[in-house]
Amino acid sequence: MTTITLGQNGPAVTPLCIGTWAWGDKLFWNYGNGYNSEQLKEAFTAAIDAGVTFFDTAEVYGLGMSEEFLGQFMQQTSQQVQIATKYGPAPWRFTSKSVADALTASLKRLRVERVALYQVHWPFAFFMSQQTLMNALADEVQRGRIATVGVSNYSAEQMREAHDILGKRGVPLAVNQVRYSLLTRQIESNGIFAAARELGVTILAYSPLAQGLLTGKYTTDSAETPNGARKIDPRFSKEGLEKIAPVISLLRTIGNKYNLTPAQVALNWLIAQGNTIPIAGAKTAQQVRQNAGALGWQLTDDEVAHLDEVSRPWLH
Numbered sequence: 001m002t003t004i005t006l007g008q009n010g011p012a013v014t015p016l017c018i019g020t021w022a023w024g025d026k027l028f029w030n031y032g033n034g035y036n037s038e039q040l041k042e043a044f045t046a047a048i049d050a051g052v053t054f055f056d057t058a059e060v061y062g063l064g065m066s067e068e069f070l071g072q073f074m075q076q077t078s079q080q081v082q083i084a085t086k087y088g089p090a091p092w093r094f095t096s097k098s099v100a101d102a103l104t105a106s107l108k109r110l111r112v113e114r115v116a117l118y119q120v121h122w123p124f125a126f127f128m129s130q131q132t133l134m135n136a137l138a139d140e141v142q143r144g145r146i147a148t149v150g151v152s153n154y155s156a157e158q159m160r161e162a163h164d165i166l167g168k169r170g171v172p173l174a175v176n177q178v179r180y181s182l183l184t185r186q187i188e189s190n191g192i193f194a195a196a197r198e199l200g201v202t203i204l205a206y207s208p209l210a211q212g213l214l215t216g217k218y219t220t221d222s223a224e225t226p227n228g229a230r231k232i233d234p235r236f237s238k239e240g241l242e243k244i245a246p247v248i249s250l251l252r253t254i255g256n257k258y259n260l261t262p263a264q265v266a267l268n269w270l271i272a273q274g275n276t277i278p279i280a281g282a283k284t285a286q287q288v289r290q291n292a293g294a295l296g297w298q299l300t301d302d303e304v305a306h307l308d309e310v311s312r313p314w315l316h
Contacts, residue, residue, distance in 0.1 A: 001051045001295070004277055007174025008200040010148035011116045013054040013082045015271050016295055017204065018047050018288060019281035020055055023069045024062020031062060035283045037069060044073040046285035050292035053079055056177075056204065056279045058086035058121055059106050067109035075111065083110060084117035084175075084204070086152060094127035096136035103140055119150035119177055123158045134162055138169035150175030150204070156191035163199050173201055180205035180276070182247055182266055182311040183213060183235075189315045197275065205270050208278035209263055210235070216248050216262035243313075250310050254303050260293060265307075267294030272304050 003012035022029035023040050047053070057066045067085060074081050085106050087099060103118060118140065120133065137149045151162050154176050163173040176196055178187050180203060187193045187203070196203050209215055213235060217224050220241045225231070234240050251262035258265075270278040271294065280291035299307075 004202065004275070006117055006148050006150075006202050008172045010172075010174045010202075011082055013116065013277070014052045014295075015277055016052050016267065016291060017054040017056050017084070017277050017279040018043075018052060018291070019206065019279040020057045020066045020070060021061050021281055022283045023057070024065025026062070029283070031065075039284050040069055041073055042285040043282050043288045044070070045077075046288040047282070047292070048077050048079050048081070050289060050295075052288070052292055052295075054082045054084070054116075054277070056084045056206075057110075058088070058119075059102060059109075060086070060088050060121065064105075064109055067106055071109050071111040082116040083112065084119060084150070085110065085115055086119045086121040088121045089124045089126055089128065089133070091126045094132075096132055096139065098128075099133065099136035100140065103145060107145065114145050114147065116147045117150050117175060118146040118148075119152045119175060120154075120162075121152050123151070123154045130158075130161055131165055134165035135169065138166055138171045141171050142169075148172075148174035150177060152177035152204075152206075154178075154192075156195035159192065159195055159199065159201065163201070173199065175202050175204050177204035177206055177279070179207045180270065180278075181208045181210045181214060182251075182269060182307060183210040183244060183314045185311060185315045193273075203273075203276045205276055205278045208267055208270050208280055213241075213244060214248070214251065214263060214266040216252060219245070219248065246310050247307075250306060254299070254307075258297065260297075261290060263290060264293040265299070267291065268297070268299050269304060269307050271295075272299050 004015050005012050025031050087102050140146045159176050166173050180187050220238055226236050251265045255262050255265045267278045270276050282288045
């Protein structure tokens with residue numbers, strides 16, 4: 001399995017990351033309804049078996065349950081697993097000690113002494129300045145509790161600011177985790193992608209299948225309807241699905257050529273962008289195996305160009 005370095009000199013991780021937002025989350029994903037910890041454990045094992053050892057979580061996912069599940073499952077493998085988790089800025093967190101305390105709690109749930117990547121979940125400043133926050137994170141790199149620092153949902157400008165503050169401490173900004181897929185390409189037009197490239201920051205692409213839209217499972221003539229909060233998402237309406245039909249059609253055509261699914265092609269397109277790691281969420285072993293099928297092969301330059309062309313409406 002080829003690996004990708006996080007940022008300029010961070011840990012080497014697999015080119016696909018398993019997202020664990022749904023692990024224990026009842027609000028959006030309806031955890032406990034149709035899947036439980038048994039399925040999640042099987043999903044974890046399937047990832048390790050497929051050679052995918054990079055997992056993304058957050059203290060807020062399932063209110064800590066996602067980290068706890070990962071902590072439990074990691075006890076059952078001798079494989080080295082790389083964990084990325086996130087700190088949630090909140091109004092009552094306004095000292096650097098609150099960053100240290102949040103990390104301590106995450107490490108305890110994960111049952112580890114150090115994580116590969118610690119990210120700031122949102123760019124909200126509230127009562128803590130970026131200066132205080134980034135310096136608190138640099139302290140943790142020096143303490144050895146986090147290997148690299150990342151941000152999430154930061155604009156190009158916010159990313160530069162974080163990069164500068166960390167740089168003064170000799171700590172590179174490693175990652176910006178943003179929404180990125182064939183149906184959400186704004187980071188290419190709003191400066192985030194270019195800034196990341198210039199600063200040596202790796203893009204972690206969340207929602208790489210646009211919450212299932214790119215799997216080809218939902219079409220105007222299929223009986224499949226999404227559950228949870230996606231029910232009211234206009235992208236899943238008849239008009240929304242008609243709009244994306246050309247993208248799905250091309251994904252199918254390319255997939256048929258290689259005997260792959262539309263989802264596997266869509267994930268490979270992201271990897272082809274360079275310095276980009278898709279975070280594919282998974283609740284079951286089958287979903288993990290599906291996602292892992294995006295690895296070990298490459299789209300041709302022509303195929304990438306065709307996909308760029310058909311998804312052009314989603315650049316802005």
